[in-house]
Amino acid sequence: xxxxxxxxxxxxxxxxxxxxxxxxxxxxxxxxxxxxxxxxxxxxxxxxxxxxxxxxxxxxxxxxxxxxxxxxxxxxxxxxxxxxxxxxxxxxxxxxxxxxxxxxxxxxxxxxxxxxxxxxxxxxxxxxxxxxxxxxxxxxxxxxxxxxxxxxxxxxxxxxxxxxxxxxxxxxxxxxxxxxxxxxxxxxxxxxxxxxxxxxxxxxxxxxxxxxxxxxxxxxxxxxxxxxxxxxxxxxxxxxxxxx
Numbered sequence: 013x014x015x016x017x018x019x020x021x022x023x024x025x026x027x028x029x030x031x032x033x034x035x036x037x038x039x040x041x042x043x044x045x046x047x048x049x050x051x052x053x054x055x056x057x058x059x060x061x062x063x064x065x066x067x068x069x070x071x072x073x074x075x076x077x078x079x080x081x082x083x084x085x086x087x088x089x090x091x092x093x094x095x096x097x098x099x100x101x102x103x104x105x106x107x108x109x110x111x112x113x114x115x116x117x118x119x120x121x122x123x124x125x126x127x128x129x130x131x132x133x134x135x136x137x138x139x140x141x142x143x144x145x146x147x148x149x150x151x152x153x154x155x156x157x158x159x160x161x162x163x164x165x166x167x168x169x170x171x172x173x174x175x176x177x178x179x180x181x182x183x184x185x186x187x188x189x190x191x192x193x194x195x196x197x198x199x200x201x202x203x204x205x206x207x208x209x210x211x212x213x214x215x216x217x218x219x220x221x222x223x224x225x226x227x228x229x230x231x232x233x234x235x236x237x238x239x240x241x242x243x244x245x246x247x248x249x250x251x252x253x254x255x256x
Contacts, residue, residue: 016075017094019086020056020248021066024094025074032076032097033105039194041115041167046073047182047195050099053079053223053245054237055175060248068179071186073194076102080220085246089253098217099198103170104205107133110168117164117193119143119157119181120172121202129206139164148177157181162190169195172202200226 016023027035032048039046049072051059056079059065069075076097077083086093107116116138121129126140141160147153158181161169169191171178178197185191203209211217212225227238 028095045191048074050078053242057244085249100201115166117166117169125206171197
């Protein structure tokens with residue numbers, strides 16, 4: 013039994029990347045529905061501002077930290093962060109190693125990038141649904157996404173529609189009890205794998221600068237998040253340290 017590591021009110025699973033991959037590969041395709049979340053600084057700041065989101069993370073089968081910045085800040089302040097397992101690293105290692113016929117259900121990603129995703133992963137059985145922009149505020153669009161997943165049984169369900177929409181979808185699927193398999197809430201990770209977006213060079217990832225690469229790639233879309241909202245994570249980490 014792996015001990016969880018609590019940070020900023022979230023109980024993170026103490027898995028590194030190999031352990032997370034082993035858990036996913038060992039989980040049978042016919043297993044009851046479960047989902048994996050990969051919170052980063054943006055998630056944690058949002059969760060602090062809106063505690064009603066806490067059950068989305070509490071009820072996940074795995075909760076993996078997707079932020080080297082958060083981990084580095086926690087260590088600097090004498091806190092004990094969990095291992096970092098990014099959603100991008102997780103699916104980049106998981107999907108290409110699966111048998112080609114493994115059923116996958118993908119929610120998100122424009123259809124034009126599906127051929128590249130299939131080519132890069134070798135997966136041939138990808139059921140795909142791309143909800144409209146802003147679907148999280150449209151009850152009919154949410155229901156359509158839920159019904160699509162339930163109508164396309166898969167070993168792995170990739171929820172790639174951003175947070176908190178993807179976590180809300182996962183929680184709704186769990187509540188309805190009609191789907192099986194394992195859902196992974198992995199945001200932009202599929203975009204990287206399909207070539208829709210270019211991921212930061214390895215040296216930037218290791219240095220905790222992947223956020224800077226993403227900001228430079230889409231400053232208008234990500235500027236507010238990275239420069240105005242997410243820096244609050246440092247204040248939250250400091251408060252956690254002072255509360256000890």
